[in-house]
Amino acid sequence: MHPALQGIITILVGVGGCVGYFYLSNQFLDKVLCPPRGKNAGRNINRANIIRPWLFLLPAILALSIYLAYPVIETLRLSLTKRSTLPDGSTAYAWAGLDNYRQMMKEPKFWEALKNNAMWLAVVPALATGFGLLAAQLTDRLKWGNIAKSLIFMPMAISFVGAAVIFKLVYDMRPIEQEQIGILNALYLNFGGEAPIAWLTTPFWNSFLLMAVLVWIQTGFAMVILSAALRGIPEETIEAAIVDGANPFQVFFKIKVPQIKGTIMVVWTTITIVVLKVFDIVFAMTNGQWETQVLANYMYDKLFRSNDWGVGSASAMVIMLLVTPILVWNVRNARREME
Amino acid sequence: MANLKMTGIAKSYGDVSVLEDINLEIKTGELIVFVGPSGCGKSTLLRMVAGLEKITAGELEIDGVVVNNIPPAERGIAMVFQSYALYPHMTVRENMSFALKLAKKSKEEIEAAVSKVAKILQLEDYLDRLPKALSGGQRQRVAIGRSIVRNPKVYLFDEPLSNLDAALRVATRIEIAQLKESMPESTMIYVTHDQVEAMTLATRIVVLANKGIAQVGTPLELYERPENEFVARFIGSPAMNLWPGEVVATGAQTKVQLADGCEALSNVPTTEADMGLKVKVGVRPEDLRATEGTPVFTGKVDFTELLGELTQIYFDATAGEHVIAKLPGIVHGLRGQNIRLAANPEKVHLFADGRSLLYR
Ligand SMILES: Nc1ncnc2c1ncn2[C@@H]1O[C@H](COP(=O)(O)OP(=O)(O)OP(=O)(O)O)[C@@H](O)[C@H]1O
Ligand SMILES: [Mg+2]
Numbered sequence: 268m269h270p271a272l273q274g275i276i277t278i279l280v281g282v283g284g285c286v287g288y289f290y291l292s293n294q295f296l297d298k299v300l301c302p303p304r305g306k307n308a309g310r311n312i313n314r315a316n317i318i319r320p321w322l323f324l325l326p327a328i329l330a331l332s333i334y335l336a337y338p339v340i341e342t343l344r345l346s347l348t349k350r351s352t353l354p355d356g357s358t359a360y361a362w363a364g365l366d367n368y369r370q371m372m373k374e375p376k377f378w379e380a381l382k383n384n385a386m387w388l389a390v391v392p393a394l395a396t397g398f399g400l401l402a403a404q405l406t407d408r409l410k411w412g413n414i415a416k417s418l419i420f421m422p423m424a425i426s427f428v429g430a431a432v433i434f435k436l437v438y439d440m441r442p443i444e445q446e447q448i449g450i451l452n453a454l455y456l457n458f459g460g461e462a463p464i465a466w467l468t469t470p471f472w473n474s475f476l477l478m479a480v481l482v483w484i485q486t487g488f489a490m491v492i493l494s495a496a497l498r499g500i501p502e503e504t505i506e507a508a509i510v511d512g513a514n515p516f517q518v519f520f521k522i523k524v525p526q527i528k529g530t531i532m533v534v535w536t537t538i539t540i541v542v543l544k545v546f547d548i549v550f551a552m553t554n555g556q557w558e559t560q561v562l563a564n565y566m567y568d569k570l571f572r573s574n575d576w577g578v579g580s581a582s583a584m585v586i587m588l589l590v591t592p593i594l595v596w597n598v599r600n601a602r603r604e605m606e
Numbered sequence: 607m608a609n610l611k612m613t614g615i616a617k618s619y620g621d622v623s624v625l626e627d628i629n630l631e632i633k634t635g636e637l638i639v640f641v642g643p644s645g646c647g648k649s650t651l652l653r654m655v656a657g658l659e660k661i662t663a664g665e666l667e668i669d670g671v672v673v674n675n676i677p678p679a680e681r682g683i684a685m686v687f688q689s690y691a692l693y694p695h696m697t698v699r700e701n702m703s704f705a706l707k708l709a710k711k712s713k714e715e716i717e718a719a720v721s722k723v724a725k726i727l728q729l730e731d732y733l734d735r736l737p738k739a740l741s742g743g744q745r746q747r748v749a750i751g752r753s754i755v756r757n758p759k760v761y762l763f764d765e766p767l768s769n770l771d772a773a774l775r776v777a778t779r780i781e782i783a784q785l786k787e788s789m790p791e792s793t794m795i796y797v798t799h800d801q802v803e804a805m806t807l808a809t810r811i812v813v814l815a816n817k818g819i820a821q822v823g824t825p826l827e828l829y830e831r832p833e834n835e836f837v838a839r840f841i842g843s844p845a846m847n848l849w850p851g852e853v854v855a856t857g858a859q860t861k862v863q864l865a866d867g868c869e870a871l872s873n874v875p876t877t878e879a880d881m882g883l884k885v886k887v888g889v890r891p892e893d894l895r896a897t898e899g900t901p902v903f904t905g906k907v908d909f910t911e912l913l914g915e916l917t918q919i920y921f922d923a924t925a926g927e928h929v930i931a932k933l934p935g936i937v938h939g940l941r942g943q944n945i946r947l948a949a950n951p952e953k954v955h956l957f958a959d960g961r962s963l964l965y966r
Pocket of ligand 1: 622642643644646648650
């Protein structure tokens with residue numbers, strides 16, 4: 268069967284299955300289990316309303332426990348064991364305590380990854396949120412703002428790998444005697460650069476070139492959320508500020524931004540989590556060479572290239588430990604926003 | 607301290623004209639109330655004065671200076687919004703000092719101004735609270751305080767009391783009246799839907815309708831001598847009763863023949879030329895009295911409302927709107943009866959083509 272056809276069928280079955288499940292289970296609840304009729308009608312309605320949320324949550328809870336809770340526990344176990352292949356071809360696991368973690372700490376690549384992740388954390392959420400906020404504010408005031416918005420949002424629809432490939436072309440280098448197909452080198456030469464630069468293999472700055480890809484993608488996300496938040500600000504508070512004598516900058520920074528601070532934090536932390544997990548971009552563009560390693564790619568290296576399940580799982584645990592507090596805080600914030 | 611002058615002011619949104627040719631002079635110390643049906647452009651006019659809305663045509667002067675193109679902050683105005691528009695992320699103190707901070711006033715100056723106003727408005731205990739921790743009435747006072755702190759030349763209020771409950775409304779209305787008294791030099795423009803607010807607060811009322819000013823005058827002028835049918839029906843509640851008729855006798859007093867053998871005598875003077883003129887006779891519900899003689903109106907009572915101080919009676923509405931009369935005190939057993947009503951000639955208004963004969 269043609270893969271596209273296969274894809275479409277999968278989508279249909281999946282979506283149809285979901286709709287069917289929700290519809291039928293809801294019908295079952297209302298018609299069979301707790302019909303709002305007879306002498307217990309009132310009690311039945313109350314019961315149905317108590318059961319309904321669980322009914323609807325059930326698939327998600329099941330999926331989450333199979334695909335999230337179980338892997339976490341299994342990873343934790345793997346990170347504490349040593350896996351070896353016996354001569355007869357079978358695998359054996361031996362309790363290793365914190366050995367895997369100790370070994371990881373001794374590896375310079377791990378520390379490089381940690382340092383780079385920290386750098387990503389400092390740069391990407393700030394830039395993406397900042398640009399997103401700027402774009403949200405500016406596009407709201409333009410006639411063709413919606414078109415601009417769609418353009419800025421578009422990268423969100425591109426997979427990280429796709430974006431990485433696009434930017435690999437942007438950073439591409441050809442020998443000086445050839446035409447440059449990478450726009451960065453083309454510009455560089457045009458503005459007086461002597462020789463094309465192999466951007467991605469130039470340590471330190473190459474990390475920032477990778478970050479640019481994620482910023483490019485996440486700005487759209489930040490913009491959409493923040494633009495909605497900006498629209499939610501009561502117009503009268505802005506007018507009151509104008510009457511009070513605030514100039515546009517003061518209106519923006521002293522009236523608008525503080526009022527959407529909660530949303531800004533949610534966007535910021537959401538992007539922070541994406542950054543902590545960043546893998547595809549680094550994998551596709553440099554694969555962690557030239558000092559661009561990040562934790563997720565390090566984990567992949569260990570787990571699937573070196574087949575070192577112990578250290579690989581240990582690094583996965585490190586990523587999870589870093590993400591969790593931010594995630595908790597993010598969810599709390601989002602909840603508070605909704606109140 | 608400010609005189610305001612509007613000359614030929616108009617406003618349109620694209621092709622849609624909202625206000626046309628507004629001419630109005632407001633003197634220092636006046637409290638002008640804009641009233642009018644919903645959507646007639648009261649807020650729009652107020653916002654044009656504030657500078658939040660561009661003036662499409664005409665000139666707006668404040669103290670002799672044309673301010674059409676002067677930004678709001680430099681017009682010397684302060685505005686109190688219907689929703690209060692407090693800055694939710696600032697404490698009461700910060701809310702009140704925001705404008706002064708922007709104006710780069712010294713710390714001491716700001717502190718002094720804020721605490722003075724807080725004292726007047728009894729907000730001292732709430733200065734460090736956020737708006738969300740205040741009641742509606744307190745928020746309202748903060749909004750007013752925020753405008754007073756700046757010591758503006760002109761205060762603009764857009765339905766400031768409409769979000770308050772009835773009791774608080776009355777209390778705050780009185781506070782505003784007292785505030786106005788304590789600042790006799792300040793000029794205020796006040797938009798409201800509420801008749802009582804308009805009647806009690808205004809030095810002059812501006813009735814807006816049909817894209818223009820229907821009448822400007824003191825509350826009593828508007829009540830006693832409405833210029834046209836619109837104002838006659840808009841001011842006063844329930845609205846004035848109107849009956850079509852024909853002038854049959856002219857002079858210092860005018861006699862109008864009405865349907866059903868009723869007739870009305872009015873103190874509005876007319877001339878010979880008015881004989882046979884088709885007019886509308888207007889009498890307010892509170893000016894109608896039961897009579898044995900020739901009535902201006904007679905009909906069957908549809909239902910009654912006993913309000914204690916008075917009894918409101920509604921007549922058969924088969925021929926259009928209910929005719930309404932207010933009789934003093936409590937009157938029982940009127941329902942279903944035929945009643946004859948008369949009115950003092952002094953209180954009988956005459957309109958031709960929608961305009962009062964008084965203003966010809
Ligand atoms: N941005 C706009 N574009 C087009 N028409 C508008 C706009 N703003 C207001 N209008 C129209 O202008 C008219 C006057 O509006 P305005 O808000 O001044 O009425 P209002 O008298 O304050 O009414 P209300 O008593 O309900 O507050 C309305 O008919 C409204 O539809
Ligand atoms: Mg309005």
